[in-house]
Amino acid sequence: MADILRPASPVKQARVTIGDLGLALLPQKDLVSIGPFRGQADAVSATVKAALGVSLSSGFQEQDSPEGYAVFRAGHSQWFCRGPEGGMLEARLVALCEGRAAVTDQSDSRVRFSLCGPGAAAIAAKLVPVDLRASAFAKDCVALTLAGHIPVILTCREVLLEYEFLVPRSLAQSLFDDIHIAMKGGIPGSDPICSRADKGDYFIPSVEMDPRDDRNARA
């Protein structure tokens, strides 16, 4: 199909690294939004669960199945379902939901980036104003939020070490640039020149203190 139309990359560069930190465009997958109609949430969830092994959970936690499907929140009463690329996911879901939910293809509307490596949480925190601590944002947690001025869906892939950004395609290049700049800005507290004292490393007075100092001025 479409042999003469070649898909274009949403960004100029698919990957950048700085030290052990990497930012990479992830391969496209099928992405479909599901919005159950009135009173249909349970039925739709059960149907999707039976067919794809993932359900529409009320929490902000991505559900994954061994077959490569995932479901996570896309908004108020809406979910995104992700599946293998070219898997006709939209058509499958339309058939499964049988008019009990709005099913809309979003495969091209969003782009995924992975930010990965030691300090990934600190870099993400320069853009995303949500609590990324392990206690608040564990593996597979999802947050609908802003990265700077850009709306994103953030997923934790590995606590403090790997985050995924799902971003509207038209904003992908801007977000890529913004994350890259944040990576160049360094990991707070990691620069030895700037944080000697923070690590308990002080200038040691080169001359022994005057023994007379061993008196309390007021004693």
Next chain:
Amino acid sequence: MRLTCPHCGSRGLEEFSYRGDATVQRPALEAPEEDWVAYVYLRDNPCGAHRELWYHGAGCRAWLVVERDTLTHVVHNVRAVCREETP
């Protein structure tokens, strides 16, 4: 300022936009014009407890009713205008 979205949890002000008084009710089409004028233009500006509409536009896109004290800025309660149907 932070609001605790009933869906997304505690979030910063920048994710929300403000609409104002949550207590006004859209009149029926045939209601007197004064009712419509009041609905569209007239707002109280209470000092103290207030119920306000906020939109979590950068999050779940839910409209929220926020009970807030305009004097102390204490947020007493946040709930979604429309109960979400989840499995």
Next chain:
Amino acid sequence: MSGLRVAGRGRKARRTFRHGAGNGLETGRQIRFTFDGKSYLGHPGDTLASALLANGVRLLGRSFKYHRPRGLLSAGPEEPNALVELRQGAAREPNTRATIAEIFDGLVASSQNRWPGLALDVLGINGFFSPVFTAGFYYKTFMWPASFWEKVYEPLIRRAAGLGRAADAADPDRYEKITAFCDVLVVGAGPAGLSAALAAAESGVQVILCEQDALPGGRLRGERTLIDGRPGWMWAQDAHRRLAGMTNVRIMTRSCVFARYDGGTYGVLERVFDHLPAPREGQPRQRMWRVVAEHCVVATGGIERPIVFPNNDRPGIMLAASVRTYLHRFGVIPGHRAVVYTNNSDGLRTVADLHHAGVRVVAIVEAGTSTAAQDLARQTGAVLFSGATIANTFGRLGVTAAVIRDAHGREHRVGCDLIAVSGGWSPDIALTTHQGARPVYRDDLAAFVPAQGAGGSDLHVVGVAAGVMTDRGAFESGLRAGYLTSGADGSGKMRLPDVNDAAYDITPVWQGPGTGNLPRAGKAFVDFQNDVTARDIRLAAQEGFQSVEHLKRYTTLCMATDQGKTANVNALAMLADITGRSVSETGTTLIRPPVQPVALGALAGAHRGRHFRPFRLPPTHRWAEEQGAVFAENGLWLRAQWYPRPGETHWLETVNREVETVRNRVGFCDVSTLGKIDLQGPDVRVFLDRLYVNGWQKLPVGRARYGLMLREDGFVFDDGTTARLGENHYVMTTTTAKAASVMQHLEFCHQCLWPELDVQFISVTDEWAQIAVAGPNSRDVMRQIVDPDFDLSNAAFGFMAAADVTVCGGLRARLFRLSFSGELAYEIAVPARYGDALARRLMQAGAPYGIAPYGTEALGVMRIEKGHPAGAELNGQTTAHDLGMGRLLSGRKDFIGRRMADRAALRDPARPTLVGLKPLRVDAPLVCGAHLLPKGAAATAASDQGWIASSAWSPTVGSWIGLGFLQNGPARLGDVVAVHNPLAGTVTEAVVVSPVFVDPQGERLHG
């Protein structure tokens, strides 16, 4: 007197100001810096202030109004005097406090607000004109003649009175923002803060400890206090090291918590590279933290106040505790012959410490009478004046003598080069008042302290900040708060370090008697930075400015970079004295963020220049770049404005060619930027009926319709087309500009107004690359794109048709027969990733038909030619009637805005209504914003009848054309009106015509 380093080595012994190792200094290394072009040496750990003092430099700046010589008052961030410029060129930073600027090798610093030089400043003459600079001078003088203000007075004042110079070039440094969350934020790493952090951290909660200084310890670095038998600063380092080893603790030095906001949110400015010559490549000079904390422990300590006496501002007159800081932390002796003037027990420490450092204390001046002072006088050989004041000082560029008035009123002139002054301690309560909590005045401390529970249950004020004035108390209150914030009961575990300190005792004396009265005595400064004197305060009070808020604004007290940290309480107490009220009754102004100055660059973070806001790129962006397109910002979108071709010399030539291409052959344009909302559900039709003014009940599947939305107040909100793709499936388009607002509006209508409607909707703006293909040849081109099994004939796929199709051999797509240009036209949508390839394919397939891309400018020309309203017409002030669309308003249903749109005034035909305009001379440009007047009428508001909203040169009409709003417009076709452009002062004439200039019957788009 040349200030030099350690003497000896056979040369003539010279006077030295560095007496040994400071506890914050790396004396093994030397670094070189310059101040006002002169080179000096210092050590790592020195501030610019301590290094200059060590080199015997006492004169650091000139005062704001009177250009009086000023030196260091303090050793910390409260410094009002020693403001300097750091670095050079674009990186030059004015108004930096020398007391917190750490020196580095190669630092270039200079003094400011002096001309031509620091020691000889001709503007020192301002002192003689001081009557004009008194309280309220901004409001009183230079008022006449009015025209003189801008041209004469203001430039004069600006040169004479001021601070440093901003850099002339853009700030070369980077800044960034970051958010952090924690359980407990501890502000300040003195004894109280370190104790609180340790207690909280040991309980397992996550702690962020912020210290604005480069080193922990707070006052412990400036004292000889012993803790557990060792110097206090060693205890602080040990505590700090312990905290640094804990994984649940983040320690941030050089990080000032400058604000507390609602909801436990704090602003923290981290000075990442300020202490080094330049930031590392790509890294920020400063980093703005937003910290969200469950609890906050405020351990900010206190700020020492001066005492107000005549000529109390000479270099060499310093705060007593700051003198101790220079002695102990920096190993610097601020003078060799000292007078110590204090109204409290803490100030007496300076007597002992100076003596211990080998400085001769010639006199102790105490406001009260204490046995401690008598003991000290005996030990040090100083002359003690109890119940005394300093009545005056002498010394042109630095203090050389003090006049002491003893308890009997006798005056004694004493030679000295240092006066250490302590007017008592003010708890640093700024963070506790940011949300409006009023502090309370404690008579026993002669200071404001936070009220019980001030600022909320998550705020815990400890140590001196809470009015706990002893080290023992600091440890105790810090530990208690630390345990409390972590939810643990630490009372059993609490082990207080062994420290022995005396109680704090103060005699509330603010100024020497009569200081504000005696005109002959020198100026007695209350606010050093703004040159506000005791006399100014008296004058303001006499003139009726007796409220603290009025006093502040009238005298400029407590303004500018130091925000009156050392001045506030003295001024209030003096106002209280003058007005016969207590300090409590007088009250205090509240402190607003920021606690310390914050660069605007830091507040902007990474969002500056090209990164001020993100760009949205349409799917064909890269292809358009390759074509050499010129881009324009359209909201966040970057859209191709036109596509110049070789040989075209002017943009208008390009745009004309693009318009002619569409009108005569075929062109295409990326219209993906229009908002697209996918709506599904059994009630979508009802929903659309209520959103749009027109009806949607009869729209069949496979058709699209134009729709107009109002706001509830009856004015036009947005417009667009909505197509019905299936029984319960629609796709709505919005204007590019209003896409997000329409989405919010839909959510509001659904969730807040009509939750009973069963609809679901979601944005698909980014999902589809949508390209308009327009022109008489467009069907031929579409036949090359759309797969052949789809019938594109006018009969099968007429105007306003919509269908799911496949293109280019099986790619799923949506096809709409919509036209903004007025030509036979299509909009073809493919999944966004294929947009780029579709553009290339259109160029190829359309080549035989003369295809060319067109940009937003040609799009705009063609929509004006067709009279389609766009942003300039949908400006939020026009109604459906104004736009000539009154007939769309359905009378058979409720819709947003219906009742308000029905108001008589909004339907008044006399309202300016949409018309077309053509100049009488075709080449006379019509200018947007020009006013329409009756021919021959004077250009007054009374004769104003409308305006021009949009205009363009129309290559199709061969004339300038415009869309405008004119009173009774539709009834005046053929009239000639005057077009008044008040900016150019021109009046031209135009004839009123139908807004549809091209193909008024709409034959082309139906073809």
